[in-house]
Each structure stands twice: as structure tokens, then as C-alpha cells.
Amino acid sequence: MVSNSMEMTAKEVKAVGPWKEAWRSFKKSKAALVGAAIVLFFVFLAVFGPLFVPQGINDQNLSVRLLPPSSEYWFGTDDFGRDIFSRIVHGARISLAVGFLSVILSAVVGSFLGMIAGYYGRWIDTIISRIFDIMLAFPSILLAIAIVSILGPSLQNALIAIAIINIPNFGRLIRSKVLSVKEEEYIVAARAIGMKDARILFRHVLPNSLSPVIVQGTLAIATAIIEAAALSFLGLGATAPQPEWGKMLSDARIHIMTAPWTILFPGIAIMLTVLGFNLMGDGLRDALDPKMKN
């Protein structure tokens, strides 16, 4: 009887793995689900949106320039008579691509550096940690400006700059996680049986340090989208005629008095996307790594 109930408990425990447990906890948060829905909506828009929008991104028609929102032009038209709704839908592709790619790049490089620093310690740790300290000593947008002013203004360089400025955030996070994981018995055991460092790092240390990276990654996408828009707004990112949301805002500034809708909709698009990632990130944090909350 006792062994039977123990078997049952073991089965139940097995059935609820850590990811499933996290999913359960994530589902409980309404805010997180709203965030996930917003993110999914924009991902859908970015992937399929351009297929069904009424106009191309550069279909100019000067006879309909600066028209207010109507049934024909849902978000109005800009100073070249281009449909703002179509451009925003195309812009979703750019903003999400910059957000995802820059964060993936910084997560990969940052995690790698953080893992090496945390695992090997000593002078390697000192050098990598000092570099992180120096990078974090700059307000991030300023460091991005510095990098873009070296590389030259373009969307690709803005992406690289955003990736670089986010590296220390991931690096520090994974370093601190590795510091605690490497003292675990299974790592000591792996070392004792002669497993190579690279295998220990990628097979055991990395998978066990991954949850804070996922959380940080989701929140970092939100920041990356704002940073990319900010760089484009300052003329350091996307160039005309790319329908990047920050660039659209920058171009529309001169029409603020006569055509405020040219500013309203790109801004709402940025805000909603960022809000979605923030809500989802908060939910993931509570589900995957509640200790990060404070």
C-alpha cells in the first residue's frame, strides 16, 4: 500500500516538470496572457500582415497627402500620400526583427562571456567583469549612439549597437547563475569523472542557467524595440523610405500641427508592442524565476 502511494507520488511529480509547472503558473496570470496575446498579434502582423495590407510601403499618391483617418485610409496618409496603416504593418516586421535579432545576438555573446567568466573565475572573470562594468557605466542609448557614430547610421548598425549594449546585462546574469550552479554536486561529479569543460558548460551549466536568460530576453526585446525606434528617431537607424516606427515618427514631426495622426499611430504601435513584451516578461519572470522579482 505504502509503496503503491509512493509510486503514485513519483508519477505525479514526474508528470509536472519544471517547464510545465512554469506554464501553469504563467497561465494563471491574466496580465501575462494579455501580454502574450499582444505579442502574438504583432508577430502575426509582422509575418502575414504585408500580404493583405491595402498598399505597398512606398505607394505614393500626392493627391491624397496628409488625409485624416477614414474608412479608406484607416490611419490616414502621410506627406507622400502613403497609407500609414500599411506602413505600420510593414514596420512591425522591422521592429520585431530588430528586437529579436539584437536580443538573440546579445544573449548568445553575453551568455557565452558570462559563462566563461563565472566558470573559470580568476583573471578571465576579472577582465570580462571589468569590461561589463565599463559598458554599464554608460547610459545605454548614449553607448548605442557612440557605436552607431563609429559604424555609420543604418538600421543594421543600429541593430548591432543595440546588441552590443545589451551584452553585459546577459553576461552578468549568467555569470552569477553559473557561480552558484558550478558548486552543485552534479557539476562536481561531472568534473570528477573527467568530463571536458566545454561539455560540462554546454550540457549541464548552460541548461541549468537558462531560465533567467529567457526572462531577461523577453524584457530586453521590449527595450530593444524602443532603442531601435529612438535611434531611428535621431536619424541614426532606419533610413527613408523604410517604414520603421521611430523613423515614421521622426518624419512626421513637422506635421504635428496639421496632421497629428501621422504621429499618433506609429507611437501607439511602439507602445503596444513594448507593453506586450513587458507584460509577458513579467509573467515569465514570476513563472520561471520568482527570485528575480525583487
Next chain:
Amino acid sequence: MLHYIGKRVLHLIPVLLGMTFIVFLIIRAIPGDPAQVILGQQATAEATAALRTKLGLDNPWYIQYFDYLKGLLTGDLGESLRTRQPITTEVWPYLAATIELAFFAMLLAVIIGMNAGIISAWFQNSWFDYIAMVVALIGVSMPVFWLGLMEQWAFSINLGWFPTSGREEVRDPVAAITHFYLIDTLIHGRFDQFLVTIKHLILPGAALATIPMAIIARMTRSSMLEVMRSDFIRTARAKGQKMIVVIYKHALKNALIPILTIIGLQTGLLLGGAILTETIFSWPGIGRYIYEAIGYRDYTVIQSGILIVAFLFVMINLIVDILYTVIDKRIKYN
């Protein structure tokens, strides 16, 4: 305490050196011939060669870096390539404008953010709590440059309550003494201009304050909720003390450390946000100074502007760290 401050300052030295090195790289890492890039394709070979010599680009990089450091230590930030003026003298009015704006914004963020957080925690799960936290969440997700533009449209263009841009009444300026206009107008006894200066500060200040305000409100709420569950709060209430006294006198004091951390961090980040706010509101601060320099490819100004802001950022973080030990004597640093 002094020992701790000394240690922190010593730790700063490699960070400051690293910062100067990154900033030093801005001109040197430009692909191709930096002098040619700065002057443009039409520049003559003589002009390019002269600029190379002036910037020391003919020397090995370590000598260039050493010369650059030597200049910084003697307060020489170089010369603007556009105006030909020494940056050290040119930068102060811009810096003062940014400090004034950042201080005003932080004041707004702390007063509104902290009180919103306190009331939210006090009336947890009330309609105020829900609205305040939803607003805070939207505030965190708001791009500061878009908010600035919307404020301009709503409160300047439509309602006419505040000026759209600038820092003062240009038709009736007050002679600058400190370049902090709030102080200068008071020194001159011009209270009318003092109010005008405040009017100019409100829109850019509110735009810049939004994100820190939202973060401070969220942090204050969670920190207060934690403290308010403590035994000593229950005791204070059992003794019959008024709730407002319990909240502001007992609970807030104990919830202050995490709030202060966030305030410190946000003050530094505010400086980064200033570049965008200043661009929108034509605020003649260091952010706009850098932004204009980017347009003119004035690399020496970009270099020095970024270095000054980063230096301020590091100093603010140092001051916050030191303040912890003053506020909470239990914190011991090793």
C-alpha cells in the same frame, strides 16, 4: 565610512579609464581615414592632412590615447570641429540646462511616483490601486520621444497652456549667471521669468519623468506592501496611531532602501533619456549638443559630450551607494 568611500573611488579608476578608452575610440575607429570622413569627400588633401595632425592621428594609438588622457586630466576636452571653440567652456550652459531639466524631472517622478505607490499600497486592490498600476505599466512601455510629441500636440498646440519648446522667454531673457535659469531669475529678482522658466520645464520634465515615475510607483508599492505586513506596523496601529502617521512615519522609513536604489538608478538613466527629450523640445542641453554634433559630424563634441554624461552617470551611482550607508546604518560594506 571614509574607508568605504576611498575604496569605491579606487574601484572607479579602471571603469573611468575604460570609459575614456571607449570614447577615445569614437574618432579612431571610424572606418577609412577619420579626417577624410569628418571633412567630407570634397576636402582638399592639405585640409585633411592638417586635421590629421591636429587630432594627432599620425601618432601610434597608445601615444594618442596618452595625450588624450593628459588633456582630460588638465580639463582639456578638445576643440569643437564646427565652432572652433574649446569644448570645456562651450559645454557648461548646455550641461546646466540638462542638470536643471533632469533635477526637475526627478523631483516630479519622486513626488508623484512615491505618493502614488504609497496610496496604492495603502488601499491595495482598490480602484486607485488598479488604475495607478495600469498607468504605471503603460508609463514604463511609453517611448519618451512619442510622449513628448503628444504632450506638445495636446498641451501646447491645442490647449496653449505651455510653450512648445525652448527654455526661456526669448524676447525678455535674463542675463545668465549660473546658467541654471531657475536660480538666475531669482538672483535677478525676476519672479515673472521664474514662473516662465517653470512653464518651459513642465512638458519636457513630465516627458522625462514618466518612466522613472512609473518605476518608482511600482517599487514603492511593493516595498510598502512588504513593510506594512510587519509586526511593528501592526503594533503601531494597535497603539491607535493614525494610519497616515503609521504610513509616512514608520512604514515609509523602512521601505526606503529599495526605493532609493531605484531612484538612484533612474537618475542616471534620465541623462540618457534627456537626449531624446531635449531634441523634441529644443531644450539647449547636453543631449541636444550631442545630437547637433552628430548632424555636423563634430566628432570631438560627440566624444566629449558622451564622456561627460557617462561621468555624471557613474558619479550619481557612487553617491547613491554612499547614501545607503548614511540612511541604513545596518548596511556594512566590505
